[in-house]
Amino acid sequence: MSHYYTPNPDLPHELQTIEYIAGSEKLTFSTDAGVFSRQRVDYGSHLLIRTLPPLEGAALDLGCGYGPIGISLAVLNPRCRVTMVDINQRAVALAKENIRQNAVSNAQAFVSEGFSMVSESFQVIVCNPPIRAGKKVIYPLFEQCRDYLNPGGSLYLVVQKKQGASSAVTKLESVFGNCTVIKKSGGYWILKSDKD
Numbered sequence: 001m002s003h004y005y006t007p008n009p010d011l012p013h014e015l016q017t018i019e020y021i022a023g024s025e026k027l028t029f030s031t032d033a034g035v036f037s038r039q040r041v042d043y044g045s046h047l048l049i050r051t052l053p054p055l056e057g058a059a060l061d062l063g064c065g066y067g068p069i070g071i072s073l074a075v076l077n078p079r080c081r082v083t084m085v086d087i088n089q090r091a092v093a094l095a096k097e098n099i100r101q102n103a104v105s106n107a108q109a110f111v112s113e114g115f116s117m118v119s120e121s122f123q124v125i126v127c128n129p130p131i132r133a134g135k136k137v138i139y140p141l142f143e144q145c146r147d148y149l150n151p152g153g154s155l156y157l158v159v160q161k162k163q164g165a166s167s168a169v170t171k172l173e174s175v176f177g178n179c180t181v182i183k184k185s186g187g188y189w190i191l192k193s194d195k196d
Contacts, residue, residue: 014038022049022072029098031066035091036130041068044158044188045128049073051183051190052156055080057123060148062141063087064109067095069126074099074107083122085112115144123153131163135171142168143175149195156182157191165189 014033019026020041031038037045045068055077061070064084074082084099084107086092095109112118125145129138145155155176159165161184169191172179176193183190 020068023076025075027071027102029066029068030094032090032094036065043186045069047185047188048128048158048190055124059124060122062125062127063130064095065091067098070107071098071102071104074104078106082107084109085118087113114141115148121148121150123150125149125155128158139171142171146175146195151195153195155193159189161187161189
């Protein structure tokens with residue numbers, strides 16, 4: 001079983017194109033086998049996109065997949081500079097193609113296992129974390145998020161209630177000293193933690 005949280009999915013290609021409405025903008029995304037939520041933008045990502053406030057400055061989409069969150073952010077926030085990273089090489093290749101085909105000038109994507117290739121800090125980090133990869137993978141990422149946020153910066157996460165949203169709140173409170181559930185819908189929680 002090849003999972004989307006792997007560096008190089010070895011599944012046969014099954015390219016397709018899906019559409020997504022971000023605000024008033026109609027976006028098209030190329031997707032493929034071996035990437036997360038390839039048939040449609042998943043509800044958790046959609047809820048996160050819809051819940052985020054207007055953004056400026058540098059933003060990071062951590063675990064970007066084929067790019068729906070980061071590209072939507074870039075389109076909805078033209079004064080934001082969005083960096084998108086993922087461990088999955090196939091996903092990043094798609095994200096780069098989706099940046100190009102949606103003519104997005106304020107976003108870039110590259111392969112990075114967590115923060116391994118990230119060299120700057122951000123005002124905002126957004127993430128739909130790969131919960132199925134387990135706490136041993138995602139909790140260290142939460143800790144690193146704090147290190148890569150500017151003072152006053154914010155982390156926004158979406159986590160399904162049944163996949164450990166309440167324990168994610170506890171972990172974020174221990175890392176940041178705060179965590180607010182800013183939205184609950186369809187079994188998903190949007191979490192926000194601020195760096196002092």
